[in-house]
Amino acid sequence: MAIKTLGAKAAAALDQELMSTCAFSLDQLMELAGLSVSQAVYRVHPLSKGRRVLVACGPGNNGGDGLVAARHLFFYGYQPTIYYPKRSKNELYQRLSKQLEDLNVPFVDDFQSAIGQTDHIVDAIFGFSFSGEVREPFPAVIQALQDTKLPVTSVDAPSSWDIEKGPPASGLGSSFMPTALVSLSAPKPLVNHFTGRHFVGGRFVSPLIAKKYDFDVPEYQGIDQIVEVPVAGQKL
Amino acid sequence: MAIKTLGAKAAAALDQELMSTCAFSLDQLMELAGLSVSQAVYRVHPLSKGRRVLVACGPGNNGGDGLVAARHLFFYGYQPTIYYPKRSKNELYQRLSKQLEDLNVPFVDDFQSAIGQTDHIVDAIFGFSFSGEVREPFPAVIQALQDTKLPVTSVDAPSSWDIEKGPPASGLGSSFMPTALVSLSAPKPLVNHFTGRHFVGGRFVSPLIAKKYDFDVPEYQGIDQIVEVPVAGQKL
Numbered sequence: 038m039a040i041k042t043l044g045a046k047a048a049a050a051l052d053q054e055l056m057s058t059c060a061f062s063l064d065q066l067m068e069l070a071g072l073s074v075s076q077a078v079y080r081v082h083p084l085s086k087g088r089r090v091l092v093a094c095g096p097g098n099n100g101g102d103g104l105v106a107a108r109h110l111f112f113y114g115y116q117p118t119i120y121y122p123k124r125s126k127n128e129l130y131q132r133l134s135k136q137l138e139d140l141n142v143p144f145v146d147d148f149q150s151a152i153g154q155t156d157h158i159v160d161a162i163f164g165f166s167f168s169g170e171v172r173e174p175f176p177a178v179i180q181a182l183q184d185t186k187l188p189v190t191s192v193d194a195p196s197s198w199d200i201e202k203g204p205p206a207s208g209l210g211s212s213f214m215p216t217a218l219v220s221l222s223a224p225k226p227l228v229n230h231f232t233g234r235h236f237v238g239g240r241f242v243s244p245l246i247a248k249k250y251d252f253d254v255p256e257y258q259g260i261d262q263i264v265e266v267p268v269a270g271q272k273l
Numbered sequence: 274m275a276i277k278t279l280g281a282k283a284a285a286a287l288d289q290e291l292m293s294t295c296a297f298s299l300d301q302l303m304e305l306a307g308l309s310v311s312q313a314v315y316r317v318h319p320l321s322k323g324r325r326v327l328v329a330c331g332p333g334n335n336g337g338d339g340l341v342a343a344r345h346l347f348f349y350g351y352q353p354t355i356y357y358p359k360r361s362k363n364e365l366y367q368r369l370s371k372q373l374e375d376l377n378v379p380f381v382d383d384f385q386s387a388i389g390q391t392d393h394i395v396d397a398i399f400g401f402s403f404s405g406e407v408r409e410p411f412p413a414v415i416q417a418l419q420d421t422k423l424p425v426t427s428v429d430a431p432s433s434w435d436i437e438k439g440p441p442a443s444g445l446g447s448s449f450m451p452t453a454l455v456s457l458s459a460p461k462p463l464v465n466h467f468t469g470r471h472f473v474g475g476r477f478v479s480p481l482i483a484k485k486y487d488f489d490v491p492e493y494q495g496i497d498q499i500v501e502v503p504v505a506g507q508k509l
């Protein structure tokens with residue numbers, strides 16, 4: 038059975054609706070999204086596999102989810118390091134950064150050096166609003182994510198992938214296949230090209246909204262904020 | 274070993290500091306507080322003991338924590354009902370209420386009737402800023418909480434208890450002993466009078482802040498947002 042997905046335009050509309058008629062604040066949504074990501078990392082890469090996690094954050098909401106995830110990971114006992122080269126001036130992101138600074142979580146400028154000193158990477162660079170080309174300084178980061186043998190968990194989309202069509206046909210990102218992907222609220226069409234471990238997170242979407250946008254809310258277990266959902270051809 | 278507690282004034286100062294120098298928004302703190310409460314309810318009263326949960330919400334932040342907890346409980350599979358007689362006009366509480374209404378969670382006016390149709394009660398009426406007397410319409414609610422044989426989980430304080438001195442010496446609330454108590458961030462002095470199951474929640478306090486306010490951050494396990502901490506004379 039094919040997995041139902043939400044295209045880029047529909048995902049943007051859903052996001053807007055969550056923050057307007059559904060009355061969620063961006064603070065709230067980002068806290069819950071980042072919490073989901075942290076739980077997926079805990080599942081894919083438990084503390085016993087190494088505590089060091091490098092979180093690569095892009096300039097927008099995907100980066101914000103990464104900042105929140107990093108904070109939760111700290112409290113689980115991980116040692117996060119943040120690469121956040123294009124810091125947003127938005128007040129929310131500044132606050133999320135401050136919360137990490139208060140935990141003495143280091144922010145680093147040199148991704149190449151940082152990747153040599155971590156056990157796991159969180160790719161929170163680009164999300165469902167990405168299209169077009171990868172801007173500086175991220176091409177070298179995507180290249181490193183593509184080349185590394187370390188496990189990578191991507192937030193909502195493997196960065197550089199087209200939301201609808203998946204990986205670029207050639208060049209940068211064309212052979213980037215993260216270890217895990219956390220689809221927030223609903224999987225995007227790119228999951229049809231994904232062959233790693235796939236999780237859905239964001240346990241706050243009402244049944245009515247899921248119906249309106251025609252996606253399935255998976256069966257979460259217990260108090261989990263994520264659920265592993267196989268992609269095409271996979272069995273759990 | 275005595276448990277370290279945070280007096281009413283110190284708790285208010287901590288709350289202010291979290292939202293100023295620590296850069297948390299009330300939205301964020303309330304989301305995490307409510308999440309903690311929902312996890313404690315799941316622990317004390319798993320779904321197998323009955324899905325119906327009546328959440329009694331007061332007019333302030335304690336009530337807001339209850340609204341958030343109710344939403345998470347809905348997603349875990351509970352059937353929450355909300356008693357929220359003094360709705361705040363504050364925009365945040367209105368949004369939290371809307372999020373529940375979108376899930377078709379009922380808001381009821383008659384607590385006495387509602388208590389006859391539930392399996393568990395969450396007391397989110399008064400928190401650490403409570404002092405003085407219980408105002409209308411809450412005296413009858415406190416009386417019902419005191420009289421019921423149903424399990425009750427209180428948020429931060431058993432409502433009507435003095436934050437420092439515990440239960441009133443006589444009259445309303447003097448024999449109210451909830452089944453469980455979720456202390457948010459740090460236990461208040463009233464825990465020295467509490468004999469039920471005690472949890473600490475709010476896994477976002479930095480080690481520096483805990484040191485400054487002289488309380489212990491308990492050892493949370495895994496991804497849990499709560500941890501059970503024995504009170505005086507208890508062993509786990």
